[in-house]
Amino acid sequence: MARRKRERDISDHQLAKKASWKxxxxxxxxxxxxxxxxxxxxxxxxxxxxxxxxxxxEDYSVRLGWFQSEWVGLDNFVRLFSGSAFLxxxxxxxxxxxxxxxxxxxxxxxxxxxxxxCRWIPFKRLAQLISYIPNFISTVVVCNLVQQxxxxxxxxxxxxxxxxxLPVQNWLADxxxxxxxxxxxxxxxxxxxGWGSIIQSTxxxxxxxxxxxxxxxxxxxRWQRVxxxxxxxxxxxxxxxxxxxxxxxxxxxxDKVLILYMPSTYSVSDVLHTYTYRMAFxxxxxxxxxxxxxxxxSVLGTILLLVSNKLNKTVSGHALY
Amino acid sequence: MTKREERxxxxxxxxxEEANNKPSMVVHPGIGGTIADxxxxxxxxxxxxxxxxxxxxxxxxSISDGYALLSHKGAVWAPVGEATLAGYKLLFEDPSIIxxxxxxxxxxxxxTLLGLVMNIFAGYILSRPTKLRSAMILFCVFTTMFxxxxxxxxxxxxxxxxxxxxxxxxxxxxxxxxxxxxMMNSFSQVDxxxxxxxxxxxAGHFSIMFRVMxxxxxxxxxxxxxxxxxxxxxxxxxxxxxIPNNKELWPxxxxxxxxxxxxEEFLKSTNPNYDKNLIQYAVIVAATAPILxxxxxxxxxxxxxxxxxxxxx
Numbered sequence: 346m347a348r349r350k351r352e353r354d355i356s357d358h359q360l361a362k363k364a365s366w367k368x369x370x371x372x373x374x375x376x377x378x379x380x381x382x383x384x385x386x387x388x389x390x391x392x393x394x395x396x397x398x399x400x401x402x403e404d405y406s407v408r409l410g411w412f413q414s415e416w417v418g419l420d421n422f423v424r425l426f427s428g429s430a431f432l433x434x435x436x437x438x439x440x441x442x443x444x445x446x447x448x449x450x451x452x453x454x455x456x457x458x459x460x461x462x463c464r465w466i467p468f469k470r471l472a473q474l475i476s477y478i479p480n481f482i483s484t485v486v487v488c489n490l491v492q493q494x495x496x497x498x499x500x501x502x503x504x505x506x507x508x509x510x511l512p513v514q515n516w517l518a519d520x521x522x523x524x525x526x527x528x529x530x531x532x533x534x535x536x537x538x539g540w541g542s543i544i545q546s547t548x549x550x551x552x553x554x555x556x557x558x559x560x561x562x563x564x565x566x567r568w569q570r571v572x573x574x575x576x577x578x579x580x581x582x583x584x585x586x587x588x589x590x591x592x593x594x595x596x597x598x599x600d601k602v603l604i605l606y607m608p609s610t611y612s613v614s615d616v617l618h619t620y621t622y623r624m625a626f627x628x629x630x631x632x633x634x635x636x637x638x639x640x641x642x643s644v645l646g647t648i649l650l651l652v653s654n655k656l657n658k659t660v661s662g663h664a665l666y
Numbered sequence: 667m668t669k670r671e672e673r674x675x676x677x678x679x680x681x682x683e684e685a686n687n688k689p690s691m692v693v694h695p696g697i698g699g700t701i702a703d704x705x706x707x708x709x710x711x712x713x714x715x716x717x718x719x720x721x722x723x724x725x726x727x728s729i730s731d732g733y734a735l736l737s738h739k740g741a742v743w744a745p746v747g748e749a750t751l752a753g754y755k756l757l758f759e760d761p762s763i764i765x766x767x768x769x770x771x772x773x774x775x776x777x778t779l780l781g782l783v784m785n786i787f788a789g790y791i792l793s794r795p796t797k798l799r800s801a802m803i804l805f806c807v808f809t810t811m812f813x814x815x816x817x818x819x820x821x822x823x824x825x826x827x828x829x830x831x832x833x834x835x836x837x838x839x840x841x842x843x844x845x846x847x848x849m850m851n852s853f854s855q856v857d858x859x860x861x862x863x864x865x866x867x868x869a870g871h872f873s874i875m876f877r878v879m880x881x882x883x884x885x886x887x888x889x890x891x892x893x894x895x896x897x898x899x900x901x902x903x904x905x906x907x908x909i910p911n912n913k914e915l916w917p918x919x920x921x922x923x924x925x926x927x928x929x930e931e932f933l934k935s936t937n938p939n940y941d942k943n944l945i946q947y948a949v950i951v952a953a954t955a956p957i958l959x960x961x962x963x964x965x966x967x968x969x970x971x972x973x974x975x976x977x978x979x
Contacts, residue, residue: 357858361795369797375871380791380802383784383846389822390838391809397818456713463706475714477965478721481957483900485919486950489926490720500723500741539717543969567702600903604923618816625817626907632817639815647811 398643400636421637431638433612434620437526441616442594444530446587452538454583457545458571473546476539488604491532492517520610529605529614533598541586548582549575584660592653595646617642721954728753728947732940753944754952763952766918773835773917774898781841781894786887788841789849790875793856803850806843820907832915834908835901845890852886853879889971892964899957918953925949 361369370377396411401421403414425431456476463469479487494501495516505511516524552574560570599618606614617638624635723741730738731747738746757763792803813819819838828834856879864878902919909915929946932938 357795358799361797361799364797366797373794373796376791376794376796377798379787379871383788383791384805386784386841387806387809387843389826390819391813391843393822394814394818395812397814397821400818459706459710462702463710464703465707468707469710472710472714474962474965475717478958478961479717481896481961482721482954483902483919483922485900485902485923485926486954489922489946489950490724492926493723494720494741498739503740535716538713567699603903621816625820635817636815639817643813643815646813650811 398636398640400632401640403633405632405636417633421633422641425634425637425641430611430615431620434615434617437613438595438597438616438618441526441529441597444526445533445597446590446594448530449534449537449541449590450583450587452534453541454545454579456538457542457549457579458575460542460546461549461575462567462571473539473542476542478539479536480540482536484598484601485604487532487536488601491528491605495528517605518607518609520612522613525606525610525613529597529602532601544582544586545579548579552578581660585657588653588656588660590653591656592650593646595642595649721958724947724950724954728944728951730944732943735943736940750941750944752941753948756941757945757948757952762913762916762921763918763949765914766916766921769832769915770899770918772832773901774895776832776836777840777898778891778895780836781845782887782891784841785845785849785890786875786883788846789851789853789883790871790879792846792850793853803847806846810843810847816907823908829908830912830915831909835898835905835915835917839897839901839904840894841890845893848886848890849883852883856882885971888967892968892971922949922953 364372399411400414402416402418403411404417404420405411405414409415460469460473463472482490493499496502497513497515502511502513502516506513516528519525556574557570560574565573595617597616597618599616602614602616603619603622606619621635621638621642624631624638719741722743726742726745727735729749729751730742730745731750732752734747735742788806792799792806796802823829823834823838828837860878861874864874869878900919902917902923905915905917905920906923926946926949929943932942
């Protein structure tokens with residue numbers, strides 16, 4: 346039935362495509378008129394800024410504007426790639442994106458499995474609701490909480506000192522290699538773990554109960570049932586979520602970095618977005634460099650999006666584009 | 667969506683709900699099963715604690731004694747020193763936090779409504795069979811694949827004269843093509859025979875949209891609206907570049923940021939008022955409490971929306 350409906354829909358759209366311009370316009374003029382505001386909106390806030398990318402190839406001057414400023418070819422990019430700050434930012438972005446993807450992948454799945462295996466329902470429901478909360482706390486507040494807890498008199502710092510004898514210090518000011526990255530990845534796990542487990546919980550709830558009972562009758566213990574029934578059922582959804590997040594991985598929640606980082610830790614905490622931000626709004630303004638860095642990000646983002654789309658098509662058969 | 671598919675979806679939702687609220691039929695007898703149950707409960711309890719402890723810490727710190735808190739180390743489990751509301755008093759004596767609240771409400775409500783209207787219209791238009799349909803879809807999709815980045819966008823908004831006004835926080839980023847395409851999918855799933863029947867009866871676009879199709883699309887509309895609202899509620903960066911000097915327009919989050927960033931500055935004065943130490947905690951509580959209070963009311967709907975969005979793709 347659904348297939349018949351889809352066939353009819355497709356034929357509808359094809360008929361519309363074949364109609365003559367005059368007839369189509371007469372029939373759909375209200376629709377086209379209604380679409381005008383949306384065209385204007387997307388044009389102003391999405392397409393005109395794309396034109397602004399011209400600045401990446403110019404020695405931009407405020408007086409002359411986007412179209413009259415002096416053309417300098419790839420000079421900005423040469424400067425960009427020869428500066429060490431940009432390359433550091435690029436490395437940090439890549440590492441943090443990968444850490445977020447890899448470390449953030451497992452907790453929601455494990456949590457969803459634990460929720461499904463918990464037998465005290467009111468307790469489980471309460472834990473589930475509480476685990477959603479961090480997702481609804483605002484970015485600014487989350488970052489401040491992190492600052493408080495890893496400060497030199499923060500709770501996390503003291504616990505780490507007691508358990509592992511780690512130094513009592515402000516961990517956010519530590520520019521040793523994995524410290525900032527790990528704090529950042531853990532923060533993102535804290536935020537997204539509970540809310541991210543909803544989809545997996547739904548998938549587990551969809552598993553046929555009889556299958557589980559039959560497996561239990563056949564003598565499969567709990568672990569065997571999770572390993573052989575639940576995890577295989579979860580796998581497609583998890584792969585889909587993973588490939589979807591590849592597309593936006595470069596963003597790495599950069600407005601949080603902007604709050605958490607400090608000049609003394611730029612070597613590990615600076616990411617592409619914050620670098621662009623400093624070039625455009627910092628003390629020494631350089632619109633050419635900022636736009637070149639922005640263009641680099643956009644192109645990289647588009648490539649990742651297309652890759653993620655392609656992966657998704659192979660993994661799940663669905664695709665956005 | 668046909669009646670049958672609708673019923674199927676409903677059945678599925680019911681099944682999920684049952685599974686969520688009933689223990690599985692498989693029992694785990696013996697000591698091993700009980701130990702596993704206890705272990706699972708312990709881990710889940712620990713997760714819940716980790717999620718809630720930071721908030722508890724801030725709440726307790728906000729009602730502590732300002733001077734005693736300065737030398738306190740680690741998490742605050744109970745009020746340090748004598749419990750006091752001095753921090754809140756100082757916070758609300760300052761009109762900025764109330765103003766920040768009102769501004770945030772304006773930005774959230776304005777942005778969400780505007781975005782919702784655009785999403786609904788775009789979704790309807792893109793779902794209709796027209797000759798330009800694929801061109802229009804391409805026009806939208808391209809914006810999701812490529813963007814100009816922060817700097818050009820800022821310049822456009824400045825050139826429009828929006829910087830320094832409320833419009834800069836309401837109009838840009840109130841919707842995006844992904845929300846529009848989600849709405850398009852939702853509208854496309856309405857059975858065409860309803861629409862054709864309405865057309866034969868002489869219904870115009872508006873009555874088709876709102877009388878015939880809306881009941882089946884409002885779930886997805888809610889999901890896009892809530893997402894926009896959360897984005898607008900969280901937004902502080904846009905405000906920090908578009909209206910850095912217009913403090914009377916600052917949203918709540920920017921106030922939270924500025925209060926927490928300058929928390930220790932009062933110590934520099936010769937005779938510091940130690941209650942000022944509490945402001946940074948009080949402002950966090952004030953900015954988070956409304957969401958936590960509203961949480962139980964909207965969470966179930968949102969959860970359902972998430973699931974539906976996931977099921978439909």
